[in-house]
Amino acid sequence: xxxxxxxxxxxxxxxxxxxxxxxxxxxxxxxxxxxxxxxxxxxxxxxxxxxxxxxxxxxxxxxxxxxxxxxxxxxxxxxxxxxxxxxxxxxxxxxxxxxxxxxxxxxxxxxxxxxxxxxxxxxxxxxxxxxxxxxxxxxxxxxxxxxxxxxxxxxxxxxxxxxxxxxxxxxxxxxxxxxxxxxxxxxxxxx
Amino acid sequence: xxxxxxxxxxxxxxxxxxxxxxxxxxxxxxxxxxxxxxxxxxxxxxxxxxxxxxxxxxxxxxxxxxxxxxxxxxxxxxxxxxxxxxxxxxxxxxxxxxxxxxxxxxxxxxxxxxxxxxxxxxxxxxxxxxxxxxxxxxxxxxxxxxxxxxxxxxxxxxxxxxxxxxxxxxxxxxxxxxxxxxxxxxxxxxx
DNA sequence: ACCTGAACACCGTTCAAGT
DNA sequence: ACCTGAACACCGTTCAAGT
Numbered sequence: 001x002x003x004x005x006x007x008x009x010x011x012x013x014x015x016x017x018x019x020x021x022x023x024x025x026x027x028x029x030x031x032x033x034x035x036x037x038x039x040x041x042x043x044x045x046x047x048x049x050x051x052x053x054x055x056x057x058x059x060x061x062x063x064x065x066x067x068x069x070x071x072x073x074x075x076x077x078x079x080x081x082x083x084x085x086x087x088x089x090x091x092x093x094x095x096x097x098x099x100x101x102x103x104x105x106x107x108x109x110x111x112x113x114x115x116x117x118x119x120x121x122x123x124x125x126x127x128x129x130x131x132x133x134x135x136x137x138x139x140x141x142x143x144x145x146x147x148x149x150x151x152x153x154x155x156x157x158x159x160x161x162x163x164x165x166x167x168x169x170x171x172x173x174x175x176x177x178x179x180x181x182x183x184x185x186x187x188x189x190x191x
Numbered sequence: 192x193x194x195x196x197x198x199x200x201x202x203x204x205x206x207x208x209x210x211x212x213x214x215x216x217x218x219x220x221x222x223x224x225x226x227x228x229x230x231x232x233x234x235x236x237x238x239x240x241x242x243x244x245x246x247x248x249x250x251x252x253x254x255x256x257x258x259x260x261x262x263x264x265x266x267x268x269x270x271x272x273x274x275x276x277x278x279x280x281x282x283x284x285x286x287x288x289x290x291x292x293x294x295x296x297x298x299x300x301x302x303x304x305x306x307x308x309x310x311x312x313x314x315x316x317x318x319x320x321x322x323x324x325x326x327x328x329x330x331x332x333x334x335x336x337x338x339x340x341x342x343x344x345x346x347x348x349x350x351x352x353x354x355x356x357x358x359x360x361x362x363x364x365x366x367x368x369x370x371x372x373x374x375x376x377x378x379x380x381x382x
Numbered sequence: 383a384c385c386t387g388a389a390c391a392c393c394g395t396t397c398a399a400g401t
Numbered sequence: 402a403c404c405t406g407a408a409c410a411c412c413g414t415t416c417a418a419g420t
Contacts, residue, residue, distance in 0.1 A: 005403090005404095026392090026393065026394085027393085027394065027395090028392090028393075028394090036403095036404070036405090037404065037405050037406075038394095038405095038406095039395090039396090039404075039405065039406080040403080040404060040405080042394095042395075042396085043402085043403055043404065044403095047394080047395085048394065048395090091291075098345070098348065098350060099348055100282075100347070100348040100349060101348075101349075112350070133371070136358050138358050138359060139358045139359055139363070139364075139367070140367075142342075142351060142358075142359035142364060143338070143364050143367055143368060145341070145345070146338055146341035146342040146345055146351070146361070146364050147334070147337055147338045147341055147368075148341065149340075149341035149344060149345055150336070150337035150338055150339065150340035150341025150342070150343075150344065151333075151337040151341070152341075153340060153341065153344055154289070154336070154337055154340055156291070157289065157290055157291040157292075158291065158292075159289060159303070160333060160337070167327050167329050167330045167333075168329060168330055168333035170337070172330070173330075173333060173334050173337050176330070176331075176334055177334060177338075177368075180324070180371060180372060180375050181371060183374075183375050183378060184371050184374050184375060184378075187374060187375075187378045188379075196384090196385095217411090217412065217413085218412085218413065218414090219411090219412075219413090227384095227385070227386090228385065228386050228387075229386095229387095229413095230385075230386065230387080230414090230415095231384080231385060231386080233413095233414075233415085234383085234384055234385065235384095238413080238414085239413065239414090
């Protein structure tokens, strides 16, 4: 009984998300797994959407740790690979975190803001190292992130490996983009 | 009464999708708008998911037309801009078409396959023109598509313009990628 | 061949109580 | 402060009929 039922509700929701996707998360089943009535969640969250926002915030916070201490370029590459692996391993959680948020959650917004700041820093560091072309770091970070997001989302939905020959693996696409960008950074005439 | 109720059901579903998103599409409201009972859809589709697959297939087919007759590179750029605009204008339809398909639909698979083939052809043409780097056209097409998809999906979810300064407009990201790729294609040492 | 109406087993949410 | 049980207004889907 040390955990508190609030945390137990979040646990149950995340568990259901992994098991049967978003549609498997019902407040009634969440309550059942947490050992309370189907109604108890309303004493901790304003709505089902608010509970899901808390799940998303915790998920995003947990994934924001553990950036190993290599070069900015290597760390950026690892982070984008993690991003893609996240979408493939836990597609329902991924969609919850990076889909549209139907509820205002300062918690979730703060976690997203700090993740964004880390990414921009990595990009700026890689630019300094000559591994990425110069220019607005926010814009370039958005480019890299959008590629990783698109590859991850398409792969998770089964829309990437069109011919099964594996020439469009999402991780390969991340590597391709970073390699192209390094080529641009080191081409003559860049400043 | 020339339209047939099957088409009327698809119309109604698409309309509801635009109005209130995916959760607004209920078979009961679809039937109401089509002038039939809440039960009539089952005489034309095996399930709600099958109806939605038909909506997606029609949507994808309609968007696959109208590729203007410019150069491959210009047409590719226009197609990716259309892709992004599609996600911003009709996010619910876009998610339906490019999200995970919960139902096997040969109709939908065929439309997706032909759209993919067109994209690969455009990329191959742009490679021949020296506007894109050489290499596997399928893989490069996946790269370009993944960037457009990620930028579109993030923008539609409100996760792109983090600071409101507009330096991460999804259309700009498409242009940035194509410009980088042209730089790579025209850099010395590429073959 | 196409449609209807009742019924079933679910939902999220609200409300009046209970401790 | 936290929880329960009944109730309400919905769902998707099935089934027995109707023409």
